[in-house]
Each structure stands twice: as C-alpha cells, then as structure tokens.
Amino acid sequence: MKLFLFFLLFSVASAPFYLSAQQRFAISGTVRDASTGETLIGATVKLQSPSQNTGIATNAYGFYSLTSAEGEYSLVISYSGYQTNTQNITLNKALKFNIELKAVSDLQEVVISAAERKNENVKSPQMGLNKIDMKDLDNVPVLLGEKDVLKTIQLLPGVKAGGEGNTGFFVRGGAADQNLILLDEATVYNSSHLLGFFSTFNADAIKDVSLYKGGMPSQYGGRLSSVLDVKMQDGNDKEYGVEGGLGLIASRIKAEGPIVKNKSSFMFSARRTYIDLLLKASGDSALKNNTLNFYDINAKVNYKFDDKNTLFLSGYFGQDNIGIKDLFANDWGNTTATVRLNHVFNNRLFSNTSLIFNKYSYAIQLLDEKSSAEVKSLIRDFNFKEDLQYYSSNHILRFGLHATHHRIAPSDITTSANSSFNPLSIENRYGLEFAAYVSDEWTISDKFNILYGLRLSQFSLLGPGTINTYNGSGEVSSSSTYKSGEFVKNYFNLEPRFSASYSLSEKNSIKASYNRNTQNIHILTNSSTSSPTDQYVMSSNNIKPEIADQVALGFFKNSESNTFEFSAEVYYKWLQNQIDYKDAAELTANKDVESELLYGQGRAYGLELYGKKSKGKLTGWLSYTLSKTERQFDKINNGKYFNAKQDRTHDLALVAMYNLSRRWSLSANYIYSTGNAVTYPAGKYNVGGLTTYYYTERNANRMPYTSRLDIGATLKAKETKKFKSSWTFSVYNALNRKNPYAIQFRDKENDPTRTEAVQISLFGIIPSVTYNFKF
Amino acid sequence: MLKKIKYLSLLIAVSFSISSCEKVIDVKLNTSANQLVIEGNITNQLGQQTIKISQSVPYTETNTYPVVKGAIVNVTDDKGSSWIFTESAPGSYTFGQLKGEPGRTYTLKVNVNNTLYTASSTMPDSVVIDSLDVKVFAFGSEKQKQTQVHYKDPAGVANQYRFVLKVNGNQSKRVYAENDRFTDGNDVPTVLFYAGKNDDDNELKTGDNVDVEMQCIDKNLFTYWNTLSQQTQGSPGGITPGNPPSNISGNALGYFSAHTVSKKQMVVK
Numbered sequence A: 001m002k003l004f005l006f007f008l009l010f011s012v013a014s015a016p017f018y019l020s021a022q023q024r025f026a027i028s029g030t031v032r033d034a035s036t037g038e039t040l041i042g043a044t045v046k047l048q049s050p051s052q053n054t055g056i057a058t059n060a061y062g063f064y065s066l067t068s069a070e071g072e073y074s075l076v077i078s079y080s081g082y083q084t085n086t087q088n089i090t091l092n093k094a095l096k097f098n099i100e101l102k103a104v105s106d107l108q109e110v111v112i113s114a115a116e117r118k119n120e121n122v123k124s125p126q127m128g129l130n131k132i133d134m135k136d137l138d139n140v141p142v143l144l145g146e147k148d149v150l151k152t153i154q155l156l157p158g159v160k161a162g163g164e165g166n167t168g169f170f171v172r173g174g175a176a177d178q179n180l181i182l183l184d185e186a187t188v189y190n191s192s193h194l195l196g197f198f199s200t201f202n203a204d205a206i207k208d209v210s211l212y213k214g215g216m217p218s219q220y221g222g223r224l225s226s227v228l229d230v231k232m233q234d235g236n237d238k239e240y241g242v243e244g245g246l247g248l249i250a251s252r253i254k255a256e257g258p259i260v261k262n263k264s265s266f267m268f269s270a271r272r273t274y275i276d277l278l279l280k281a282s283g284d285s286a287l288k289n290n291t292l293n294f295y296d297i298n299a300k301v302n303y304k305f306d307d308k309n310t311l312f313l314s315g316y317f318g319q320d321n322i323g324i325k326d327l328f329a330n331d332w333g334n335t336t337a338t339v340r341l342n343h344v345f346n347n348r349l350f351s352n353t354s355l356i357f358n359k360y361s362y363a364i365q366l367l368d369e370k371s372s373a374e375v376k377s378l379i380r381d382f383n384f385k386e387d388l389q390y391y392s393s394n395h396i397l398r399f400g401l402h403a404t405h406h407r408i409a410p411s412d413i414t415t416s417a418n419s420s421f422n423p424l425s426i427e428n429r430y431g432l433e434f435a436a437y438v439s440d441e442w443t444i445s446d447k448f449n450i451l452y453g454l455r456l457s458q459f460s461l462l463g464p465g466t467i468n469t470y471n472g473s474g475e476v477s478s479s480s481t482y483k484s485g486e487f488v489k490n491y492f493n494l495e496p497r498f499s500a501s502y503s504l505s506e507k508n509s510i511k512a513s514y515n516r517n518t519q520n521i522h523i524l525t526n527s528s529t530s531s532p533t534d535q536y537v538m539s540s541n542n543i544k545p546e547i548a549d550q551v552a553l554g555f556f557k558n559s560e561s562n563t564f565e566f567s568a569e570v571y572y573k574w575l576q577n578q579i580d581y582k583d584a585a586e587l588t589a590n591k592d593v594e595s596e597l598l599y600g601q602g603r604a605y606g607l608e609l610y611g612k613k614s615k616g617k618l619t620g621w622l623s624y625t626l627s628k629t630e631r632q633f634d635k636i637n638n639g640k641y642f643n644a645k646q647d648r649t650h651d652l653a654l655v656a657m658y659n660l661s662r663r664w665s666l667s668a669n670y671i672y673s674t675g676n677a678v679t680y681p682a683g684k685y686n687v688g689g690l691t692t693y694y695y696t697e698r699n700a701n702r703m704p705y706t707s708r709l710d711i712g713a714t715l716k717a718k719e720t721k722k723f724k725s726s727w728t729f730s731v732y733n734a735l736n737r738k739n740p741y742a743i744q745f746r747d748k749e750n751d752p753t754r755t756e757a758v759q760i761s762l763f764g765i766i767p768s769v770t771y772n773f774k775f
Numbered sequence B: 001m002l003k004k005i006k007y008l009s010l011l012i013a014v015s016f017s018i019s020s021c022e023k024v025i026d027v028k029l030n031t032s033a034n035q036l037v038i039e040g041n042i043t044n045q046l047g048q049q050t051i052k053i054s055q056s057v058p059y060t061e062t063n064t065y066p067v068v069k070g071a072i073v074n075v076t077d078d079k080g081s082s083w084i085f086t087e088s089a090p091g092s093y094t095f096g097q098l099k100g101e102p103g104r105t106y107t108l109k110v111n112v113n114n115t116l117y118t119a120s121s122t123m124p125d126s127v128v129i130d131s132l133d134v135k136v137f138a139f140g141s142e143k144q145k146q147t148q149v150h151y152k153d154p155a156g157v158a159n160q161y162r163f164v165l166k167v168n169g170n171q172s173k174r175v176y177a178e179n180d181r182f183t184d185g186n187d188v189p190t191v192l193f194y195a196g197k198n199d200d201d202n203e204l205k206t207g208d209n210v211d212v213e214m215q216c217i218d219k220n221l222f223t224y225w226n227t228l229s230q231q232t233q234g235s236p237g238g239i240t241p242g243n244p245p246s247n248i249s250g251n252a253l254g255y256f257s258a259h260t261v262s263k264k265q266m267v268v269k
Helices: A003-021 A106-114 A132-137 A149-153 A275-281 B002-016 B219-232
Strands: A024-033 A042-047 A055-059 A061-071 A072-079 A085-091 A099-101 A129-132 A159-161 A170-171 A179-183 A207-210 A225-233 A241-246 A249-262 A264-273 A291-304 A309-324 A328-346 A350-367 A373-391 A395-415 A429-443 A448-462 A466-468 A477-483 A487-505 A506-517 A521-524 A535-538 A544-560 A562-581 A597-613 A618-633 A650-660 A664-671 A681-685 A690-694 A706-716 A722-733 A742-746 A755-761 A765-775 B021-025 B036-043 B047-055 B072-077 B081-087 B092-098 B104-114 B115-122 B129-139 B144-154 B160-167 B176-179 B187-192 B207-218 B253-267
Touching: A003 A448, A024 A085, A042 A061, A055 A061, A055 A225, A072 A241, A085 A099, A129 A132, A129 A149, A129 A328, A132 A149, A132 A207, A132 A706, A149 A207, A149 A466, A264 A765, A291 A328, A291 A722, A350 A487, A395 A535, A395 B207, A429 A506, A429 A535, A521 A562, A562 A618, A650 B207, A706 B072, B021 B129, B036 B104, B036 B115, B036 B129, B047 B072, B047 B081, B047 B104, B104 B253, B129 B187, B129 B219, B129 B253, B144 B160, B160 B219, B176 B187, B176 B219, B207 B219, B219 B253
Parallel strands: A024 A099, A179 A225, B036 B253
Antiparallel strands: A024 A061, A042 A055, A042 A072, A072 A085, A129 A207, A159 A170, A207 A225, A241 A249, A241 A765, A249 A264, A264 A291, A291 A309, A309 A328, A328 A350, A350 A373, A373 A395, A395 A429, A429 A448, A448 A487, A466 A477, A487 A506, A506 A544, A521 A535, A544 A562, A562 A597, A597 A618, A618 A650, A650 A664, A664 A706, A681 A690, A706 A722, A722 A765, A742 A755, A755 B021, B036 B047, B047 B092, B072 B081, B072 B104, B081 B092, B104 B115, B129 B144, B144 B187, B160 B176, B160 B207, B207 B253
16 A cells, blocks of 8 residues: 555656656547547557657547657557558647548558557556457357357457356356446446347447456456446447348347537437247247347437537446246346546546446246236446546546445335235345545556556445344344444455556567455356346345455567467466355345355466457457366365366367458357366265265366357448448357257166266257348 | 246246257266265154165166165154164164154164264144146147145245155156245145156146145255255256255265155046
8 A cells, every 4th residue: 555655656746857857748639430420449649759759549538648748740540440640740839639530441451451550459558458349240150140249258368158158258267247347337237138148238339348357447346357348339420320230030220320410429229139029920829929039229329518528328228028928927127327428627637427327127927826926126226437537748647436326126026915925025235335546557668567556445235224144054143223324334445456568579568467356246146047037235244345366467469560469368366255155045035145155265367368360351369268266165065175167277269250352251260168167976876766966076077078160251232322231141050069058967768777967058050141231 | 936937937048049959978977985875754644654774876886775784773752752763674774653743853863883873853733735736838839737736834934845746656856845935824836847757758648647745844854855956957057066965963965854744646637
C-alpha cells in the first residue's frame, strides 16, 4: 500500500519536471468510421517528428489525447482494416482534432498491407487480453450457423468451453460464475439461451469484445477469473441501413440510422428462434402445443450535444420460453439498461458517468392440476459508475467510483388452493458494493511501460432480514433480525493491480503482471451445465468473499509488418474461499441454503500459446493451453487436492479463414481437448436391491478426449449499390465424431451380472445454411 | 417438485439435441480393496427382520458380492430391549418375529473380526399409500404411462419417504426419495418414473403388474437415499458422484434404517 502511494505520488509529481523543460500542448479528439460515424475503439494515434514519437490507443468512446512539446508533427491515425490517415500539424496551442477513417475495401486490402498496423499488443503493458475481431465472427463456423461471441472466445488460449455446444466458459482454471460479463457496462448474469446452446449476445449489435484473463485493469472488479467486456454499436449517424439474416433456427434483423445527421443515431436489433413455429406447423396436435423459443432485442440511441458532451442510452432484453402443454413452462431472461454521459472537461480530462440497471429472472410453472405451482426468482442491480481518464505527457491516470445495490429474491412459490404444494417465500437479500479505484499507465521510456493501480472494494450485506450463522455441521448457531438498510456484515478488500512491459526491440517484448480480485456474488449450482435456475447468493456471515491472486509472465512478438502476432504467457493463480456443496445439498428454495455449503481453496496454473495471422488471403489463429486446476476442501476427498471439473491438460484450437475469390471465402476450425476430470467408480456393491458404485477419489479419472472439425463457406451474391447479400454454409462436426458429453455406468442389459460404461454424445454432423442481407 | 423440474428440463434438453447418442466404451478405472457393506432394516411389519453383511468388489468384477460370515449382530432400542440376530443364511443375520415401533430409536451393533460397527435410526410415524394410479404424459405424439402414488402427508412434522417400485417383479433402477419441504400437510401425488433394463424400457404398458413399497425414513436415511437418487438419475453434466453418507460408524458402506412400510399393487389398464 505504502509502496503504491509512493509510486503514484512520484509519477504524478514528476510530470511538472517534464513540463518545465519546454512548453507542452495537448492534442485530443475522437476517431470515427467515415461511413458510419461509429467511434473506433483502440485505434492507434501517433504523434511523430524526427525527434519525438508518442502514441496512444483510443479509449472505449474513441477518444484520444496526446501531449508533446511545441513543434511540427505528423499525426498518424491507424486502425486494423482501415486506411491510415496522416496529417501534418503544428502544435503550438491546445488542439482539437476529430478524425474519420475510411474502411479498406477488399480490393485495397492487398495494397494497404504494407502500411503499419498497430503494434499495441507488444507495446502496451496490458497482458492477458484477447480481442475478437467482429469480422472474424462472420466467418468462424459454429453450431447451426448462429454466429456467437461466447463460442468464439472459447477458441482462445486459456478459455475452456463449458461443454459441447455450450456457451458457458472457464478462464484460467476459474469457475463459470467467476467471469464478469458486461454488455454496455451492465452485468449479464446468465449469458445463455436454450439451456446454454446459444449465447445472449446477438453478434449483429456488437461492436467490440474484449476478454481480460489476467492483469485486470483496476476499473474492473467483482469477479475472480475474467472480464468479458462487450460493447454495442452506436448506430450509423450518416445514413439509414437495414441488415439481417435468415438461419435454420433463428432470424435476425437490424436497423440503424441518423436521428439528427452527424449528431444523433439509433441502432435496433432483434433476433428470434422459430423451432416452435415449425412445431406448430407440424401436423402433430400434441407437438403444436409445446414451446421452445428465445428472442432478444438490443437497442441504442445516442446524442452528441457538442464536442464535449455525448449521451448514450442502451438496452437489452432477452427471454427464453420452454414448455410442455398442461405440464410445465419455464421462462427466463436478462434485462439491462444503461444511461451514459461522456463529458470532455478539457483536452486532457475525459469523464464517463453511467447509471445502469440489470436484472435476471426466471419463472417455472407446473401446470398439472394437482401439483400446480409457480416458482419465481430474480437478481436485480442498480449501478452508478463514474470513470475519469486524465492524459498527461507520459501518464494516463484513470480513477473512479462504482456503487452497486443488489437485490436477490431467491424463491417465491405460489400455488393454487388444491395444489399439493404449499406457498413459500424465501426472504429477499440486499447488498451494497462500493469500489474506488485509481490506476496509472506510465510510459517510463520507449522500452518500459507500467500499468499499476489499486482498487478498494467494500461489500455490505444489508437488512431487512433474519440472518442465520451456521456452525460446521450446518446447524444455526446464532440468528439476528435486522431492519431495512441496517448493515449486517461488511467486508473490505484492497486489490492491487500491476503490469509492466519491457520492449526487447520494436517487435518483441516481455511482460509481467500481478493482480488480486475479489468476488461477493456467487452462483450455487451443483451441475456443470448452465441452468436457467441457477441460484445467486451474496457474501454473508457464512460466505466470505472469494479472493484470487494471479501472477503472469509473457513474451509477445510481432513479425513481418505485424502480419504475424505471437504470444506466450504463463500464469499461477491462488484461490481462497471457494464454494462446494454437502451431499444431497438442497439448493433451491431453501432458506438455510448457506448451511449446505463447504468452503475451500484452489490453485490453477498453465501455459498459453497464441499465434495469429491477420493479413493476406489466409488468416486465422492457433491457440494452445497446457493447464492444471485443482481444489481443496476439508470434507471432500479426505481433504486432499482434487482436479476441478474443468481441469483439462491440453486444449488446442485452430481457426483458419481463406479468401478464395471475391465471392467465395472458406473457413474451418479444429479443436482438440483432453477430457474433463470426472469421478469413475472403483468398486461396486448392492444396497436397496440396486448396484451401487463405490468411489475412492474425486475427479481422478478422465473422459475421452474431444476432437472436432467445423467447416464453413461464405458466398457473396452479386451486389448492387443498394443491396448486398451472402450465403453462409457451415458443417458442425464435419467428421461426425462422437464426442463425449457424459459417461454413465449401468448394469449390462444382456448380462445383469456385469456393468458397463456408456458414453453419451450430443451432436453428430450438423449442416446449416444462413442467408444474410444488407441494404 | 424439484426433481420433476429437473427431469422435465433434462427431457427437453435431450429432445432438443437432435442426434444425441450412446455407445459403450472402455474406461480406465481405479480399483479398490473390498469394503465392508452393511444393509440393515427394521420395519413396523411383524416378521423376520434382516441385517445383511457383504463386501464390495472392484468395478471390473461380476456383480457377485462376497458375504461376510461369522459376525456378531445385535439390535437394541431406547427402551432397553435387545435382540441378538443369528446367521440364518451366509451373510444374512435375522431375528425371527419382531415388529419395530414408530418413535423408537434402534441401535445396531455389528462385530466383524473384532471391529465394531454401530448405527442408530429412529422409526418415524407411519404414513400409508392411499392409492396408486397411472399418470399419462404427452410428450409430442408419444403418450407415456407412469406410476403415481397418492398419500396424505401429516401436517406440522418433517417427513421423509423412500419408494421402491417394481414392474412385473423387476425393480426400477432409479432410487426414489422425497421429503415434505414443499408439500407439508397435503394430499401428495408423486410420480415414480420407471427405469427398466434399458432406455426403451422406461414406461408402463397395459397389463403390467406394478408393486409400490412406501417407506417413512428418518433424516439421515433421506440424505443417504437422496444422494444416491441424484446420482442414479444421472443427468449428463450433473453432480459429481460420491459415496452417500452412511449412518454406520467405522467406515462401512451401506445403511441401517428403521422405517415403516406400506405396500400397494395395481395392474395397468
């Protein structure tokens, strides 16, 4: 802590010394796409002169600010996929410079390839960061042709898929609930549709996806493993456009355009599946009455009052419905709403203020007459965020506040009078999270950059409510009743964050990082698949905040004018206050659910290799992860460390895209992964008239490995000035390999004196076709 | 209720996965030394009460479990009565005519080669099956018949139940355990989804003879059976399996259960 304050004081105090040497001025502005007006995130802006060379990447709103000594410069603005823009400027006063970049057309791509691409991945002290190019998303073949952000990030090193066709993911040995998933800053608690086969992110509406696996900047907090920061498009503020797609199971449409030209725009995007419409069309009367669908809507508007003030409103609404007539209905979904105000105080100080609402809820109805009941559950947050960025000569200071009010309504059961079920309502729980953070990205020299910061996080469990404390055997040891707004339990944590990069040459660097993260919202689920009925609990008298410490070391290299990108990272992570469950734990609608929990620790370590080719006819990437993740609980596995479910030794993903001609492009991806850690029986016996299995060690066995090839092709139809269209063909699991989903043990059918192991596989070969259009 | 939800969710998930399939595979397994298994039941039915002692075998062996002979077995209750069980068949220890009584706590002591194993279980008050009928589910065009048990749960007390389902004499491979957390004091219809010798044998057919035994069990036994139930339901990607928590001291597998019994039969129409 002391060391940190010293650092900060020193670095800020040193700024005036630079200033005293020569008069210095700042140049600032916003970088946008010339045809749509969309701000460009992470574009490189460089100020070059024979004696000086400074550069910066635009922030999440396309804003940049550079400070340099008085003089003549060329201002070079570049962004992957866009024509580099160079301007000669005279810096003799504070300057405002908004730039619009033109996208590279297919024809120009070859010509432009000699131009300097950004070298940010090598230079920046940030490590453990992966970005997804939204253009790649159009090409990577996926299940049933539904392009999907979450399935694409599973092809990155250090990210493991939750299961076949599942959007759940595990980052660097962490659990699925340890990922912070943000959509325009709003937390998305459950990111899956249709029991996890599709994600809540409609790719059409998305502009930027960043995944932080380590070296988390201090503006992010609240989860242990990763931050997936998804940003929606703002909408074209120059002209109207409509695009959409017709797929096998879903269709989508997007409309955007100016409300006031160059000042204000809107974007609206919607998607719906129609499996159930097909069911309805079928002649089978019983099938007709079943429900199986999801839909989601993304909408955003913005208004630029002037150069200094921009207001954004964005929202998401998604819902799943499944049901069987007269028997059962289940619906669930997320709602988010974000209001943001960008304010540029001066050409060095940028501010963003956000008010955010997010909610996840589900309802289950049992429709059978004698056992009718409805179960409802929800988690709801209100957030306030203030984030400030101050740009000085060699520093980007970032500081801010984040306050969140949580409400969890665990279960409300209502029933009809003649139902066999009784009504039951579990008390709501309230919590307040507060965080303050500061960080400094300091360019110490041409070679040496550091990003260091501190996040103070405070969590309070609030009344009203009757709060129990449980002893080791799960009995109530004390119980107190609290009034509304009363503080029940407070936790305070300091989270230091540090990363540094040292350039060995222009194209090579080494980086190191350390970060501590804490988490106060926990999912209770004893299933490894994503379930719409996941329960959320907050830290409490019984549940302590989860804590993770991670160190990482990496080597980064770009070559051949940044055509090739390569990185190697190693990490080690310590996890504290992890949660597991007692035998036959009753997690649903249980007011004493905290008595069913066990607490332990974990460790995870690994090596990640990543190679990417981003220019030329053939593009793609190769990622490989060698890793281990383990847990330890006193009451599980005799207190010894055991493999976490998601522990897989090897994970390999190869993604390749090939531009065959102007009309055809081909793509393929291949994945290989070691099987999940599972528990197989070591012995068997007979009780209650049934073969019963005897287990010795938890998760000491392995499922068979997974290997899958998906291929795809895109055909661009002849386009007119006004209308463009394309066909995307894909084949999921092209080799039709039966990959393991689960292994079960049972008595042999023909020889009941023997037992056998049965592998269950989900998807064989699945072809699909999607038609996309734009006008 | 929750089990019903889980079962139905699973069903939908599986029906959604267009081409899910099964195949028998070879797996590499750990082996373990044979473990002592005690299975003791005291019921409220006047008759012979039985304590069985056997051993587990490695997974790769056939399902023949070595019996344990020559153990000393006795049962006492909290009123000071004591019964010495004798080995009437190899590994099977019985006491001639005995009727357990609800409310009484029974303690089992088993001595095998000078190692003592003990367990206690309290027999709950009796709840009986009111009736059996057939519940028909319509999943798409398929109509599926399953056994439905009706009983009246006593209000104000925590009750735990276990069911044993037999269809034409074949015991269902599923473990059925439930409590009255959501149904206290109500007329409860419970569906017992049948699991036969293979996946095609999981429903009732006209003419089937159905036998249901309902047991009222204590809380420890409920945890025991419920743990097994969650594992045998075997939802893919489900919970990590483990040994159910036995109420027998000394690391023996199995259980000792004092429970009431109520039985009913029906023929499927």
